[in-house]
Amino acid sequence: DIQMTQSPSSLSASVGDRVTITCxxxxxxxxxxxxxxxxxxxxxxxxxYAASSLQSGVPSTFSGSxxxxxxxxxxxxxxxxxxxxYFCLQHNSYPLTFGQGTKxxxx
Amino acid sequence: xxxxxxSGGNLVQPGGSLRVSCVVSGxxxxxxxxxxxxxxPGKGLxxxxxxxxxxxxxxxxxxxxxxxxxxxxxxxxxxxxxxQMNSLKTEDTAVYYCAxxxxxxxxxxxxxxxxxxxxxxxxx
Numbered sequence: 001d002i003q004m005t006q007s008p009s010s011l012s013a014s015v016g017d018r019v020t021i022t023c024x025x026x027x028x029x030x031x032x033x034x035x036x037x038x039x040x041x042x043x044x045x046x047x048x049y050a051a052s053s054l055q056s057g058v059p060s061t062f063s064g065s066x067x068x069x070x071x072x073x074x075x076x077x078x079x080x081x082x083x084x085x086y087f088c089l090q091h092n093s094y095p096l097t098f099g100q101g102t103k104x105x106x107x
Numbered sequence: 108x109x110x111x112x113x114s115g116g117n118l119v120q121p122g123g124s125l126r127v128s129c130v131v132s133g134x135x136x137x138x139x140x141x142x143x144x145x146x147x148p149g150k151g152l153x154x155x156x157x158x159x160x161x162x163x164x165x166x167x168x169x170x171x172x173x174x175x176x177x178x179x180x181x182x183x184x185x186x187x188x189x190x191q192m193n194s195l196k197t198e199d200t201a202v203y204y205c206a207x208x209x210x211x212x213x214x215x216x217x218x219x220x221x222x223x224x225x226x227x228x229x230x231x
Contacts, residue, residue, distance in 0.1 A: 001171075032210060034219070036152075043204055043221035044152065050214040087152055091210040094168045096142075096154040 002026050002090055006099025012107040019075040021086055021102045028068045029092035035064055035073045036087045038101075044087065048073065078104070109133035109220050111205050116225030123195050127225050129188040129205030134218075137161060137183040142208045143190050145201035146224075153201075155179075157208075158188070173199075195229045202226050 003026040013019050023033065031051035036044040046055050048064035051071055061076045075082055083106055088099040115127035129141075140163075143155040156169040158179045167179050178191040188205050202224040209219035 031214060034210065038152075043206075043223055045221075046209065046219040049209050049217055049219065053217070055217060055219070089152075089154075089208070091208065094157075095170045096157075096208070098152040098154065101151045 001095055002029060002093060002097055004088055004090055004097050004099040006088055006102055008102060009100060010103040010105060012105050013078050014107045015078055015080055017078045017107075019078055019082075019104060021073045021088075023066075023071045023073075023088035023099045025069045025071070025090055025092075029090045031067045032090055032092035033064075033066070033071050034089045034091070035062075036089060037082075037084045038087065039084045047086075075104075111207070111220060111222035113203065113205055113222045113225035116203065116227045118228045118230065119195055120231050121195060121197055121229055123229075124191070124193045125195065125227060126189055126191045127203055127227065128190075129222055131186045131188065131205075131207075134207070134220075136181075136186040139207050140211045141179075141181065141188045142206045143177075143179060143188075144204045144206055144208075144221075145199075146204070147198070147201040150201075155190070155203075157211075192227070195227075197229050200227065200229045 005024045033051045035048040038044040047058045052064045063074050065072045085103045110132045113129045119125045142157045159166045176194045180189045204224045206221040209216045
């Protein structure tokens with residue numbers, strides 16, 4: 001199985017801050033990775049697909065990069081509605097696996 | 108409007124069985140691969156399994172944690188997805204989401220949608 005190691009597990013930031021979240025795959029997954037945002041009591045919503053493509057309707061303050069084993073989600077200027085938990089998901093091989101999640105909290 | 112609506116979540120005793128359902132609308136269900144994902148209270152997301160479409164013989168994939176106990180099926184005529192859960196354990200307690208996860212078509216597969224989830228509690 002491919003392990004997805006996500007870091008940090010949580011972070012505190014202020015509105016306007018730049019935030020970076022990382023996922024490392026235990027083996028190469030090309031760009032078969034998505035990033036999701038989840039708010040309490042809600043289903044996850046995908047922000048980024050194919051590692052760096054922005055989902056329709058998602059603000060351009062979100063961006064993704066990486067390929068192979070190292071991937072990054074960047075929020076260039078944190079907005080109040082961005083405080084949430086973020087997960088990566090690899091779909092390169094079965095079983096599909098998620099990162100452990102990063103909770104972004106208000107500083 | 109795309110909608111995925113799960114139902115059937117309940118309280119069940121350890122060792123018991125339960126079937127949860129998901130009714131889909133707003134896209135061509137029969138063409139899609141469909142997934143189940145769960146989330147234990149206060150925990151992260153866990154992919155449970157996938158069922159392919161008719162063209163791919165409705166074959167399935169499962170996570171090791173549920174293989175042999177859970178079965179995914181579908182009824183394309185009813186736009187419905189099912190998860191049959193047997194030999195339930197307390198650690199199966201979670202919100203269960205049905206989803207059409209993007210990516211199985213290829214790198215340009217941007218379509219990714221989830222239901223609102225249904226709660227399954229396994230407890231005596």
